[in-house]
Amino acid sequence: MKKIFGLLIILTTIFLGCRGTTTDDTAYSVDTATESAQQVGDAMASVDESGGSTGGAITSNEIKSYEKAFARISPNENSSQILSAQKKVNLFLPQAQATACNTIAFDTCGTTAANTKIRTLSSCTTAGNGTMSGNVTLTFTGTGAGTCTIPANTDSVSRVPNYAISGLRGATFTVSAPTSGQTLTRTAVSTMSLSNAGIKRTFTTPKGTKLLDITTATGTPLTINGNARTGRTISAGTLVVTNNLTNVTCTLTPAGIAWTGSCNCPTAGTWSATCSDASTYSVAYSSTCGETTFTKASVATPMTMDRCQ
Numbered sequence: 001m002k003k004i005f006g007l008l009i010i011l012t013t014i015f016l017g018c019r020g021t022t023t024d025d026t027a028y029s030v031d032t033a034t035e036s037a038q039q040v041g042d043a044m045a046s047v048d049e050s051g052g053s054t055g056g057a058i059t060s061n062e063i064k065s066y067e068k069a070f071a072r073i074s075p076n077e078n079s080s081q082i083l084s085a086q087k088k089v090n091l092f093l094p095q096a097q098a099t100a101c102n103t104i105a106f107d108t109c110g111t112t113a114a115n116t117k118i119r120t121l122s123s124c125t126t127a128g129n130g131t132m133s134g135n136v137t138l139t140f141t142g143t144g145a146g147t148c149t150i151p152a153n154t155d156s157v158s159r160v161p162n163y164a165i166s167g168l169r170g171a172t173f174t175v176s177a178p179t180s181g182q183t184l185t186r187t188a189v190s191t192m193s194l195s196n197a198g199i200k201r202t203f204t205t206p207k208g209t210k211l212l213d214i215t216t217a218t219g220t221p222l223t224i225n226g227n228a229r230t231g232r233t234i235s236a237g238t239l240v241v242t243n244n245l246t247n248v249t250c251t252l253t254p255a256g257i258a259w260t261g262s263c264n265c266p267t268a269g270t271w272s273a274t275c276s277d278a279s280t281y282s283v284a285y286s287s288t289c290g291e292t293t294f295t296k297a298s299v300a301t302p303m304t305m306d307r308c309q
Contacts, residue, residue: 028074028171030203030211033281034303036241036250037294038069039201039216040271040283041305043239044257046159046182047194047224047232048264069306070130070165070173073203073212099124101132109148115140117148121163134163134175142186156185161199170206175199178215184224194237195221200244213244219251230261239271250275252283263289265308
C-alpha cells in the first residue's frame with residue numbers, strides 16, 4: 001500500500017509540475033478588438049441555429065465552435081507537455097471515459113420541461129482534453145410550443161446558454177445569458193425578428209485574471225428574411241458589443257448580409273461598427289464559409305470566424 005501511495009504521489013507531482021510551468025498570465029493572449037469582431041460571427045451563426053428550416057424546426061447549437069474559441073485564446077492551455085504528463089498518469093490511474101461534448105444533442109421536446117429542448121453538458125470532454133459543464137436551453141412559445149417549433153406568426157423561441165469550458169491548466173471560458181438570452185420570433189411566413197437581451201462571454205486565467213469580458217446584444221431587433229439558409233438576408237437592426245473591462249460599446253449596422261446553402265454564416269455583406277471611444281471597424285464576409293476581413297484603422301486583417309462552418 002505504501003508503494004502504491006508513493007507512486008501516486010510521484011505521478012501527481014510530475015503532472016502538476018508540468019501544469020505549473022506555463023500558468024503565468026503572459027501565456028494567454030486576448031485581442032479585445034478581434035474578439036469583439038468574433039461576436040459578430042457568433043450572432044450570425046445563432047441566426048442560423050435558431051432559424052431552422054421552412055417547417056420551423058430548430059437546429060442544434062454547435063459546441064465545437066466554442067472549443068475553437070477556447071483553443072485560440074489559450075493555445076498553451078492543452079500543450080503537448082501537459083498532455084504527455086496526463087497520459088503518464090492515466091497509465092496508472094483508472095480514468096472515466098467522459099462523453100465528447102460535440103456528440104451531445106438537445107433532448108427531445110418536453111423531456112425535461114414542457115415546451116423546451118435542453119442540451120446538458122456534464123463534464124464532457126472537449127477537443128483539447130478539457131471539460132465542459134452547463135447547458136443550453138431552448139424555450140418555445142405559441143402554437144408550436146408543444147412540438148418545439150415556430151410555424152406561425154408571433155411564435156417564438158428563446159435560447160439561453162449557461163456553460164463553462166475548463167482547460168487542463170485551469171483557464172476557464174464561460175458563455176452565459178444574464179437575463180432572457182436570444183429570442184427569435186416569426187413575424188410573417190418567411191420573415192423573423194431576432195432580439196438579444198445579452199450573451200456574455202468571459203475568459204479567466206488559472207490565476208484568476210479576467211482577460212475577456214464581452215456582452216453581445218441587439219440595439220434594435222434584426223429583421224431576418226428567409227427561413228432556410230439559401231437566400232436568407234438581414235435587412236435591418238443593430239448589434240451592440242460591449243467590452244465590460246473597458247466600458248467601450250460598439251454599435252454595428254449590416255449592409256448586404258446574405259447566406260448561401262452551404263454555410264451557417266453569411267457569405268456576403270459587411271457589418272460596420274462605430275464605438276464609444278470614437279474608433280470604428282468593419283467585418284466583411286467573403287464567399288468562403290467563415291472567412292472574413294476585419295478592418296480597423298485602415299488595416300485589413302483576414303479573420304476566420306469560430307462559429308462558422
